[in-house]
Amino acid sequence: MCFLNHDSDDTKKRAQQLVDKDPNGDLQEQKVSAFSPGPVLNDEVLARSVEYPAKWASPAGINETLFQDGYGAGASAQRLIGGWTLCKESVHQRFEKRAEARRSGSDGRVANLDFVYIGAVHIQVGALRACQLPGDEVKRVRVYDAGTELEDPYHADVILNVADLSKAQKKELRLRLMTLATKDGLYVSPFLSGEEMERAMRSEVKINLPTCEQAE
């Protein structure tokens, strides 16, 4: 059984279970399947999906719930192996497909008709892992290879070790991570309708339009 699996008999959230199993974060070095490219390296870049209504409101844009999954089930991301130019089509498609499943409820969860994939943000893995609170020696952010499925080999999970932090510290950590992730702005989904695109354009977040992105 892979260390990433959630033990449903344990009442702890998956992130906490992982931290318990891997107190020092050593398992970040582990390749989790034959089809995964291997452990997630610090010089890699991840893409994380931004969706309305959970992580986005107009016109303010992205909020810091972007990483709240990190201390629950884990914050899923896609590894941009080979760079954004190479991966963007498949990443946008994957995120849109997931949004579609959320809208219809075909992913087994409660259907959310309003669910919209707005775009992706990019985060450098080394910066994520180095993100710390002032005066805190503990490494709070882990990035695991989570490519356990053949059809999703570039999956990574961001896990936050926050059990001993106060609510204010947890919130600041979320804010620091969101700030890191929004530095390059939002890589807008090509699947947005004209109206949704306009809303994204009017937001307080730097926007990278699908047609104007610079080659890496």
Add this chain to the structure above:
Amino acid sequence: MNFQVVYGSAEYFSRADAHSEKSKVDYLRPSMLQNIASQISRWRKDEEAAVVAQYEDEAQFTAPISHPDISDEYFGSFEPFFQTINLYKACLDGWNRDGSLTPTSEQLNAALLGVANLMVLTVPAPAPMLLDDGTIGGYWRLGQRYASIDFETDGNHTWAGTDGQHFKSGTWSVSSSSIPESLLSTLKEIDS
């Protein structure tokens, strides 16, 4: 003279001695915003009247009010926030992922109370935010400047802010203190 009362005894405002007192307001009525707006206006009028009365014997001295009138436009700017938190009530558990909880009436009330207190300070309207545990929050963004508050049911609201480089965080205890200066200055910077 100046006077400033942040926490009045009107329905939506927490009193220092009874912030957890049960509200008599029916929050399910359609116009929560209007309700709060009229209570703020009434409350401010009462405060003004009280100050005037206090100085009636002193050569009809009328005390100036330290904060300007709050316009209908200002209250109107909160409409999207109220509309959205109304929709939150219709969420089902699992709205975001397994384990995501629908806000309870206590969590909804905490958000209304927190926002009403922000309105008295004429803080700009926040964008709404819903956490997985059902806590309602509000956030403000101007480019990389960002601030947010989680409206906690115990009245100890967690907040954090950044200018994109430096970070601040803390707790705003509605029942015992006025809004932290560092939070207020962060919000004013975003509004500038």
